[in-house]
Amino acid sequence: xxxxxxxxxxxxxxxxxxxxxxxxxxxxxxxxxxxxxxxxxxxxxxxxxxxxxxxxxxxxxxxxxxxxxxxxxxxxxxxxxxxxxxxxxxxxxxxxxxxxxxxxxxxxxxx
Amino acid sequence: xxxxxxxxxxxxxxxxxxxxxxxxxxxxxxxxxxxxxxxxxxxxxxxxxxxxxxxxxxxxxxxxxxxxxxxxxxxxxxxxxxxxxxxxxxxxxxxxxxxxxxxxxxxxxxxx
Numbered sequence: 001x002x003x004x005x006x007x008x009x010x011x012x013x014x015x016x017x018x019x020x021x022x023x024x025x026x027x028x029x030x031x032x033x034x035x036x037x038x039x040x041x042x043x044x045x046x047x048x049x050x051x052x053x054x055x056x057x058x059x060x061x062x063x064x065x066x067x068x069x070x071x072x073x074x075x076x077x078x079x080x081x082x083x084x085x086x087x088x089x090x091x092x093x094x095x096x097x098x099x100x101x102x103x104x105x106x107x108x109x110x111x
Numbered sequence: 112x113x114x115x116x117x118x119x120x121x122x123x124x125x126x127x128x129x130x131x132x133x134x135x136x137x138x139x140x141x142x143x144x145x146x147x148x149x150x151x152x153x154x155x156x157x158x159x160x161x162x163x164x165x166x167x168x169x170x171x172x173x174x175x176x177x178x179x180x181x182x183x184x185x186x187x188x189x190x191x192x193x194x195x196x197x198x199x200x201x202x203x204x205x206x207x208x209x210x211x212x213x214x215x216x217x218x219x220x221x222x223x
Binding site: 031033035041042043044045048050087089091095096098099100101102103104 | 169
């Protein structure tokens with residue numbers, strides 16, 4: 001919804017990093033969140049950004065460029081347990097501040 | 112803090128029957144959201160309440176779906192005359208300021 005797009009799949013190697021991209025075309029952008037969802041479980045909140053730039057939260061970092069309608073979630077020092085779906089969610093002030101989710105990127109971390 | 116509670120965790124209904132799903136938000140959270148998730152459609156927004164008032168139900172199929180929040184401690188999603196295509200995981204989430212949503216474990220609905 002609201003043009004929130006993510007790649008379907010991403011593969012990386014344990015101990016390295018992975019960058020999960022998200023683009024959006026929301027006219028009333030009012031914040032972007034990232035969620036992690038493991039198989040058979042509900043989404044879990046990771047990070048929220050509303051200002052441009054990089055927000056470092058340790059294992060997870062997020063970047064936002066509002067002018068480009070682009071964000072990424074960066075996972076460093078990957079562990080096998082980081083394998084999960086990562087969902088990008090954009091809030092739109094022009095739609096009752098509703099949150100629109102992307103379809104998620106399935107990250108597989110290999111040994 | 113028990114988190115968002117959803118009951119039942121699993122429900123199986125026959126085609127044409129009614130299904131009622133329950134959600135208890137985190138105490139003190141002012142917003143409650145309902146989503147459904149399938150492999151094909153992903154996470155779909157259904158409706159949300161703020162301070163018990165319905166704010167946006169644009170994601171709700173109009174004819175058979177309804178949601179209510181009679182008090183601040185619970186919300187219900189009712190599906191009348193269930194159809195096989197209603198089979199999904201129904202997720203409830205609550206939040207304080209809408210930037211962070213805390214999801215419940217979901218109700219897995221199977222319509223035979």
